[in-house]
Amino acid sequence: QVQLVESGGGLAQPGGSLRLSCAASGTIFSVNTMGWYRQAPGKERELVARITKDGDTDYLDAVKGRFTVSSGNAGYAVFLQMNSLRPEDTAVYYCNADLVVATTWSYEEDNYWGQGTKVTVSS
Numbered sequence: 001q002v003q004l005v006e007s008g009g010g011l012a013q014p015g016g017s018l019r020l021s022c023a024a025s026g027t028i029f030s031v032n033t034m035g036w037y038r039q040a041p042g043k044e045r046e047l048v049a050r051i052t053k054d055g056d057t058d059y060l061d062a063v064k065g066r067f068t069v070s071s072g073n074a075g076y077a078v079f080l081q082m083n084s085l086r087p088e089d090t091a092v093y094y095c096n097a098d099l100v101v102a103t104t105w106s107y108e109e110d111n112y113w114g115q116g117t118k119v120t121v122s123s
Contacts, residue, residue, distance in 0.1 A: 001026050002026035002028060006021065006094075009117030010120070014086060018119060019081050019082070036078070036096065038089075043091075045094070049068075055071075062088070068083075085119075089119060090122070094115075
């Protein structure tokens with residue numbers, strides 16, 4: 001069993017900042033990629049940012065220069081520092097992880113989602 005637990009969402013004013021955190025727990029052997037997606041009302045879920053086990057990062061064009069994704073030094077965690085927030089950043093943000101997990105007899109690679117944390121940017 002693997003769980004991704006997010007925290008850090010909430011209300012921010014335009015130009016403000018929020019920091020999202022996601023911690024993965026369970027029978028994790030290794031991490032391939034961890035990152036964040038978001039889904040605004042009436043829109044499809046989109047990739048916001050992700051980081052690989054090698055530290056390579058990938059960002060949605062709309063957040064480049066404003067958001068920074070990073071991984072934890074200990075444990076399995078990913079963070080999203082969001083600066084210069086805009087109303088269009090309002091969405092539910094989901095943590096996502098591509099993990100190798102230990103099963104009874106082997107290892108399996110699978111993709112996992114958190115429950116989502118709501119970010120609202122409004123004055």
